[in-house]
Amino acid sequence: MTDPVTVPSADTPAEEFLEVPGGRVHMFRAGEGEPLLFLHAAGGAGAWLDFHRLLAGGGYDVIAPDHPGFGKSDDFPEVEAMDDLVYHYLDLLDALGLERAHVVGASFGGWIAAELAVAAPQRVGSLALLSAAGLRLPEHPVPDIFLMPSAELFHNPPPAPAPAASAAPDIDAVLAAYRDATALARFSWVPFLSNPKLERRLRRITAPTLVVAPSDDRLIPVAHAQRYASRITGARFAEVPDCGHAMYFERPAEFADVVLGFLARNGLSNGVRR
Numbered sequence: 001m002t003d004p005v006t007v008p009s010a011d012t013p014a015e016e017f018l019e020v021p022g023g024r025v026h027m028f029r030a031g032e033g034e035p036l037l038f039l040h041a042a043g044g045a046g047a048w049l050d051f052h053r054l055l056a057g058g059g060y061d062v063i064a065p066d067h068p069g070f071g072k073s074d075d076f077p078e079v080e081a082m083d084d085l086v087y088h089y090l091d092l093l094d095a096l097g098l099e100r101a102h103v104v105g106a107s108f109g110g111w112i113a114a115e116l117a118v119a120a121p122q123r124v125g126s127l128a129l130l131s132a133a134g135l136r137l138p139e140h141p142v143p144d145i146f147l148m149p150s151a152e153l154f155h156n157p158p159p160a161p162a163p164a165a166s167a168a169p170d171i172d173a174v175l176a177a178y179r180d181a182t183a184l185a186r187f188s189w190v191p192f193l194s195n196p197k198l199e200r201r202l203r204r205i206t207a208p209t210l211v212v213a214p215s216d217d218r219l220i221p222v223a224h225a226q227r228y229a230s231r232i233t234g235a236r237f238a239e240v241p242d243c244g245h246a247m248y249f250e251r252p253a254e255f256a257d258v259v260l261g262f263l264a265r266n267g268l269s270n271g272v273r274r
Helices: 050-057 082-096 108-119 171-188 198-204 222-231 252-264
Strands: 014-020 023-030 034-039 060-065 101-106 124-130 209-214 236-240
Touching (some): 014 082, 023 050, 050 060, 222 236, 236 252
Parallel strands (some): 034 060, 124 209
Antiparallel strands (some): 023 060
C-alpha cells in the first residue's frame, strides 16, 4: 500500500529546485487544482507571500518560481534578454509536465507573461496582467525604478522600522537585493522596461485576459494597463483603488479577489478563446 501524497498547504508551501536547461530554478508550490504559474515583479523573489497563499487557498496549484538571476534561482548566463526568458519559461512548463496553465504576472513578471502569451498562446490557458511593464508609451513614461525610493511604490507606505543603534547591516539582504537589481537591469535596461514591438503583437494572444492596475501607480502609469486591455481582444480591465505599484504587498486580498473571480470564470477546460 502506497503512502498518500501530501499536498503542501497554502500556509506551508513546498520549496523546490527544478532542473531545466541551463541550471536550477528555485520555486515555491502549494495548493490543489488547475496549475497557476505566478511570475513575480522585480521585488518579491524568494518569498511565499500572502497573495500566493490566497491564490492557492482559492483552489489552484500555485507555482511561484524565481526568475533567472533572482532569489535562489541560478544565474542562467545564456538567458540574456526577454526572448530568452520566454523560452526559459516554456522549458519550465515542459519540465513541470504542463501543457497549459493559468499565468499571472506582476510588473516585470507581467511583461514576461504577456510575451509568453504572444509567443506560445497555446500554452496559456488564461492570462492576468497586474500593472505589467513592457509597453513603450512616450506620453506616459516609466520613471527609473533604480532611483525610485521604495516608499514611492506604495499608496500608503508601511511604517519604517525603528532604528537599532547596535544592529549591523544585513549583508546577505544587501547582496540579494543587488543581485536582483543586476538581473533586472540585464533584461530591461535597453530599451528600458519595454519592448517597442510588443504592442503590435498583442493581437496574437488568444487566452482570456484580465488586466489590473493599482490606482496610484507611480512606476507603471495606469495608461499602460489601459493600453494592454485595448490591444488584447476581449480583455477585461479592472482598477484597485488606494493602492500603489507594490500591489500584492499593499493590497493582497483585493488583488487576489479580482484574480480569483476572473480565474473562476475561465477554467482550463473552457478551451482557448478564438
